Amino acid sequence: MNKREFLKATTLLGAGAAVPGIAAGDTATPPAVPPLGNLLDANFTSDSGRRFGSQAIHHGEQKGFQVTPISQDKAVPGYQRPGNLNNPTVAPLLGKIMELEGTPAAAGGSCGMDIISQTYMALLKPGDRMVAHRCNYDWVMTLFRDHLPEWGVEVRFVDMNDPANLAESLKARPAKFVHFEPYVNPTMEVLDTPALIKVAKDAGASVVVDNTWLTPYLLQPFRLGADLVIHSVTKYIGGHGNAMGGVVSGRKELVDRISHAQNWLGGLLRPMDAFLVTQGVKTLPLRMRHHCRSARMVAAFLQSHAAVARVRYGGLPSWNPQAETGALKGFGGMLGIEWKSDAVHHGLGRHVKLMVNQTSLGDPVTRVMQRQEDNATGVPARYTRVSIGLEEPEDVMADFEQAIAQCR
Ligand SMILES: Cc1ncc(COP(=O)(O)O)c(C=O)c1O
Numbered sequence: 001m002n003k004r005e006f007l008k009a010t011t012l013l014g015a016g017a018a019v020p021g022i023a024a025g026d027t028a029t030p031p032a033v034p035p036l037g038n039l040l041d042a043n044f045t046s047d048s049g050r051r052f053g054s055q056a057i058h059h060g061e062q063k064g065f066q067v068t069p070i071s072q073d074k075a076v077p078g079y080q081r082p083g084n085l086n087n088p089t090v091a092p093l094l095g096k097i098m099e100l101e102g103t104p105a106a107a108g109g110s111c112g113m114d115i116i117s118q119t120y121m122a123l124l125k126p127g128d129r130m131v132a133h134r135c136n137y138d139w140v141m142t143l144f145r146d147h148l149p150e151w152g153v154e155v156r157f158v159d160m161n162d163p164a165n166l167a168e169s170l171k172a173r174p175a176k177f178v179h180f181e182p183y184v185n186p187t188m189e190v191l192d193t194p195a196l197i198k199v200a201k202d203a204g205a206s207v208v209v210d211n212t213w214l215t216p217y218l219l220q221p222f223r224l225g226a227d228l229v230i231h232s233v234t235k236y237i238g239g240h241g242n243a244m245g246g247v248v249s250g251r252k253e254l255v256d257r258i259s260h261a262q263n264w265l266g267g268l269l270r271p272m273d274a275f276l277v278t279q280g281v282k283t284l285p286l287r288m289r290h291h292c293r294s295a296r297m298v299a300a301f302l303q304s305h306a307a308v309a310r311v312r313y314g315g316l317p318s319w320n321p322q323a324e325t326g327a328l329k330g331f332g333g334m335l336g337i338e339w340k341s342d343a344v345h346h347g348l349g350r351h352v353k354l355m356v357n358q359t360s361l362g363d364p365v366t367r368v369m370q371r372q373e374d375n376a377t378g379v380p381a382r383y384t385r386v387s388i389g390l391e392e393p394e395d396v397m398a399d400f401e402q403a404i405a406q407c408r
Helices: 003-010 052-058 090-101 112-123 138-150 163-172 193-202 252-265 271-281 284-303 342-351 393-407
Strands: 105-109 129-133 154-158 177-180 206-210 228-232 246-250 308-312 334-339 367-371 383-387
Touching: 052 090, 052 284, 090 105, 090 246, 090 271, 105 112, 105 252, 112 138, 112 206, 112 228, 112 246, 112 252, 129 138, 129 163, 138 154, 154 163, 163 193, 177 193, 193 206, 246 252, 284 308, 284 334, 284 393, 334 342, 342 367, 342 383, 342 393
Parallel strands: 129 154, 129 177, 177 206, 206 228
Antiparallel strands: 105 246, 228 246, 308 334, 334 383, 367 383
16 A cells, blocks of 8 residues: 555555555554544633634734744843743743643743752741652652652552552651652553542642643643643654743642742743744644544554554553543654564664654654653653654654564
8 A cells, every 4th residue: 555545555644444455565454544523622621712723822822923933032121030930921821831731820941850859849848748650750749759769759650550559658648748740751641530549639649740741732731620731842742843841830839939030049941942833833733633543543553563562552542541532632752662572672773764763642643752660760661752743644654664674
């Protein structure tokens, strides 16, 4: 089947058509194109009554501009607090994120890790306790495992796949904060966000959700009761891999304390980055739809490949039994592959041609990244994390096919 026939059969415009074969080989059963349905627009409540995609484009732009200009001026009249977050280019981006997440306040930092560190440096003090899922983004684990304890903060890791584990930990000793990623980096565990928020709130803890991977297009934790929602806008929100930034939004009294701490911490979201991220966020719904559908197709393809033991993708019922029925109808572009052999696990990165063997995620480029087994965090043996980009899924599948073939 050539590319034109493939596209006709799968048609990214239509839903549910079966894909009879791909050009590069027949080792795996090609997947059906997942139906898009109305995805998560239905989840979005806007105070303006407009839909998510329209607000992502229009909300917050400076009056008189469709493209808010870059202002490097650190002391524009009306934007007091020199050097801080009221810069006329940064403020519209924060406004957009507040609108999309449904949050009343936001603060921006220079990258995702910056805003996470600032959040906890501003809000925790020695003697405080927090509870986190057993697995988070690597450098968040470093912060929680190595640094917060050095500053006198107790961090307890629990397996939040069962919300009862969180309840038990909070019952044993209350905590100030509960932190988790709803779709976990890199294990692809799908946590029950509403249940975890309820358990935490019942026990008097504030909830911080890192929503970097799902974005407000797929999940809006503040509307479910979370207190703070964090984004590395370097990833899907910006979406083009050309800017870095981090945003925390949520309850005003907490965000105000973080913003105030930025006066002594520094580490601000810069106008040039905010400008680029603002252009990116306008196409967030379009990109997330493509990531969701493409990743679902590639996941199904890999799941039936002879070299693969198991694929971890939130949209695959074989990995996530709630894939079709749960509150989340989309899981973005992140998936994990458990290989049958060490040869493929170690060799894949050397043989990919279209995909890039590199860390980072959430932009147009598909990337593979070999991971080490780690029992404590639940990372399995012979595991590769994949960020499915915005290329055509048939080309990504063909690249997997040829790279796997060369590893044997
Ligand atoms: C879930 C999650 N949170 C936070 C970060 C940190 O973001 P940044 O690279 O902008 O510091 C990452 C980076 O990959 C991430 O995956």
